[in-house]
Amino acid sequence: MSDSAKAFQTDEQFNQRLHTSGFRFTPQRQHVYNVLMETRDHPTADQVFIRSREGMPEISMATVYNCLDALVKSGLVRQVSLDRAATRYCPNMTEHCHFHCTDCGKIFDIDLDDKPSVPEAKLPRGFKPEQIEVSMRGHCPDKGCSGHSRN
């Protein structure tokens, strides 16, 4: 109600995005989004909740989860770890990456001959990676998964 013209254009686009994905615009969603944009430091849902309450004291945790979910599904926000389910374990210590099938939920090992090296040159000065992980999501070749069925 008090945010001024400068943000309006963005709000329009924001609105669009939500609508396209079948969500309504709500002040809570806008607020959660603003909170994320304000400090781009990869907060947890709980941190988002705490920050969101500053400008919107009545907001609930459930709403924060709901908003984050809507924002992710609208392509406005990303989850840093693709999956929020239980951790899985893998005894394959060779160079490989993981393919999560979004249809059947299975995880496949995909061998990589090119080991996933992000050349250090590309990293800002001072970053020293010790482990690089590549993961993919999509459809696996199993029957019913490869985009044959609607879901």
Next chain:
Amino acid sequence: MSDSAKAFQTDEQFNQRLHTSGFRFTPQRQHVYNVLMETRDHPTADQVFIRSREGMPEISMATVYNCLDALVKSGLVRQVSLDRAATRYCPNMTEHCHFHCTDCGKIFDIDLDDKPSVPEAKLPRGFKPEQIEVSMRGHCPDKGCSGHSRN
């Protein structure tokens, strides 16, 4: 006690690995490892627990977590999602990957000009990726993090 000679050599190496990382050999650790090697399907800790009980009915959930942790720290097993903490959110929708600093816990956006494309040609027939994520762990440039301190 009944596993035969073929596995012995492996056991030796297994033992070595644990010792090098400061862990003792225990039948539970061996068993959990065997369970993982038996069916390489990325089970959750809970699934490992259920399977482990088949050959070792007295094993507890806490031990399974303990064993998995020891195996991961010894480099014998990987966690599929690098982090088992709360999901984090990121409003940066440009092509980038994430760098987790193992010292300070911060997550940094790293821009990628080469978008992380695993050429479809490399994938086994039928896999259709829709999203590719690259993430790194290591030391960030912040003071005290870049390997200056021992940890």
Next chain:
DNA sequence: CTATCTATTTAGAATAATTCTAATTATTGA
């Protein structure tokens, strides 16, 4: 503009995943 329909929000309960605790047991090394 009002009634209605549906999406959203809310608080709090429920569930799921993981970690912690305290007592017991096993292993190592003097």
Next chain:
DNA sequence: TCAATAATTAGAATTATTCTAAATAGATAG
């Protein structure tokens, strides 16, 4: 063998996330 330490166990505790039911808000048809 004995002491010291590490690991295991059951179960409680914690944390992250999802669910539920009631209340509210927004869009739409009249």
